[in-house]
Amino acid sequence: MLELRHIDKTYRSRGKPPVHAVRSLDMEVGKGEIVALLGSSGCGKTSTLRMIAGFESVTSGTIALQGRRIEHLPPARRKVAMAFEGYSLYPPLTVRENIAFALKSQQIARSEISRRVEAVARLVEIEGILESFPRAISGGQQQRVSLARALVRDADLYLLDEPMGQLEPQLRAVLRGRIKNLLAERGMTAIFVTHDQTEASALADRIAVMEDGVLQQFASERELKNQPANLFVASFIGEPPMNLLETDVSRSDGGFRLLMNREVAFEIRGDVLDRVAQKTLEDTASVRIGIRPQKIAVGTGDVRVRVFSNQWLGDQSHVAGECGGKLLIAVTPSRVAARPGDNIQFGLDPRDIHIFGADGTCIRHAEVS
Structure with a gap:
């Protein structure tokens, strides 16, 4: 198990204001769990990964792996394997030697090293370039070498920084399934950084959504979509993103009325709201x-x-419609016979809406069917 407690990271440069990259991060990763750190560029996910690996110091807080504190240990003593976004291959060594490098220091038999190297090379489809040098292979191949070098090791934790960002879509899809199976079959605990929601959903058991150095929500992909903790998660998770609309609040018989620009009205029964949601709607003029x-x-x-x-995307239509000066995007599995400028009907069920308070916290989730 990995435990991060109150992790802070501040970068300081002479003559420049400090950058608070990670803020009071708390996270637990179970043994054999696969976790994705997901967020936009600069949100703190790579800094978090590098602090766990030991390539960045921790400004404050503690990191424990398998019950032992590691934040003060050098990388080589942490029992952590990492695939770097920048590959970090050894130029004088062949691909085979790069992959085998860490194994040679563990007094493993030469035949076992060769077996492991060739097995992981087949997994990531680089068996044909094992005798090549890094300078002679493509960026995508170098990335797979870096990935193979991490996966071939015996470690308590595997850290993968954008592990498939340079690969073409078809190969990326194939490798996702293979790597997921490898990690699951061997019970390997892994954390990977990505900005790709599809990759996070395909590989991870749970996803940690980060923004501005803050962990916004740590949950399964299903929970992130159906029960977003706040406006940021709601708008960040999903393709296309969630429609977000400002509405006026008024009391109605047995509940509340949410009105958008006098065009769309939702009636919300009071008995489907908890005490916090009811109090929020009673005390505010808009949500x-x-x-x-x-x-x-x-x-x-x-x-x-x-x-x-x-837009027809081959298996679904994305229809954007203007209502009361606001744009609503709908997705349907069938073709829609409508052109820009046409008037059509949209159906919005009050049971499908999420409600967010003034601070962005979700106070009411949609009902899950």
Whole structure:
């Protein structure tokens, strides 16, 4: 198990203001669990990974792996394997020698080293370049060498920094499945950094969403979509992103009425709200609501929209419609016979809306069907 407690990282440069890259991060990763650090560029995910590996110092806080404190240990003593985003291969060594480098210091038999190297090379499809040098292979091949060098080791934790960012989509999809199976079959604990939601969903058991150095939510992909903790997670997770709309709040019989620009009204029963949500709606004049594009019915319903765009993506239509000066995006599995400028109907069910308070915290989740 990996435990991060109150981890802070501040970068200081002479003549420049300090950069607070990671802020009071708390996280636990179970043995055999695969975790993704997901966020936009500069959110602190790579700094977090490098602090765990020992390539960045911890400004404050503690890191424990398998019950032992490691934040003060050099990288070589942490029992952590890492695949670097920048590859960090040894130029004078062949691909085979790069992959085998860490194994040679562990007094492993030469035949066993060769077996492991060739097995992991087949896994990432680089068996044909084992005798090549790093300068003679492509960036995508170098990335796979770096990945193989980490996966071939015996470690308590595997850290993968954008492990497949340079690969073409077809190969990336194949390797995701192979690496997921390898990690699961061997019970390997792994953390990987990515900005790709598809990669995070395909590989990870849980996803840690970060922004501005702060852990926003740490949960399964399903929970992040159905129960986002706040506005940032709601808008960041999902493709296309969640529709977010400002609404006015008023009391109605047995509940509340949420009105958007006098065009769209949602009736929310009081008995489906907890005490915090009821109190928030009683005390505020407006809230933001969110609805997933996949939850909007196209061609039926009470909301009339003017089509802004209509895209068929091969297996689904993305229809953007303007309503009361706001843009709503709907996703449907069938083709939609509508052109920009046409008026069509959207169906929005109050049970499918999330409600966010003034501080961005989600106070009511959509009902899960």
